[in-house]
Amino acid sequence: MKTGSIFSFRTFSRGDVYGIHPRWQGGRGETLGVCPFSMTETDNVDLITDDDEACFAERDLQGAQLVGVHLEGADFRKARLARANLERSVLRLTNFTGADLTEARLAHSDLTYADLVMTTLLGADLRHADLCKVNLSAALLRGADLSHADLEFAILTETDLRGANLTGVDLRAARLHGAFIDEETRLPFSMEEAVASGMCFKPRGEGANDSATSALNGDGRAGGTDV
Secondary structure, three states: OOEEEEEOOOOOOHHHHOOOOOEOOOOOOOOOOOOOEEEEEEOOOEOEEOOOOEEOOOOEOOOOEOOOOEOOOOEOOOOEOOOOEOOOOEOOOOEOOOOEOOOOEOOOOEOOOOEOOOOEOOOOEOOOOEOOOOEOOOOEOOOOEOOOOEOOOOEOOOOEOOOOEOOOOEOOOOEOOOOEEOOOOEOOOOHHHHHHHOOEEOOOOOOOOOOOOEEOOOOOOOOOOOO
C-alpha cells in the first residue's frame, strides 16, 4: 500500500542534512524542518546520510517534491526519480549516473559539473537549467525540454537528443560528437553547424546505440569540431 509523507528540510545543505538519518517505513511520517518537501506516492523510502555525503543511490524517489533543495555533491546513482520535482534546486557536482529522471522537473536548477552519464531524462523539463560542464554522455533526452539552458562546455557524446527542444540553448565549446538528433529536434543553430559538430541523424525507429548510423557528415562517423 502506497502512502504519502512529509519530511525533511527546507534545504539539504551540509549543516542541515549530514549526520541526520530520516527513515520512513510508511504511515504519517514526520516533519524535520521549517519548510519540508512532500514525498508522495512512494513506499518504504529510506533516506540515509552520513558525515561525509548525502547518499540517495538506488533509492525510490519517484514523484518526490524536492523544490528548491540544496544537495550539492549528493549521490543519486541509479536512483528512481521519475516525475520528481527538483525545480530551482542547487545540484552542483551531483552524481546522477544511471538514474531514472523520466519526466522529472529540473527547470531553473543549477547542475554545474553534475555527472549525468547514462541518465534517463525522457521528457524531462530542463528549461533555463544551468548545465555548464555537465557530463551527459550516452544519456537519454528524447523529448526533453532544454530551451534556454546553459550547456557551455557540456559533454553530449552519444547523447540521444531526438525530439528534444534545444531552442536558445548555449552550446559554446560543448562536445557534440555523435549526439543523436532527428527531424523533431529543435536546434539552436543551423543544420550546417550541426553537420560540423558531428551530430548524427537517426529516425525515431532506430536505437541510439546502433552500430549502423546515419551521420550528418555523410560518412557514418561522429567526427567534426566542437560548436
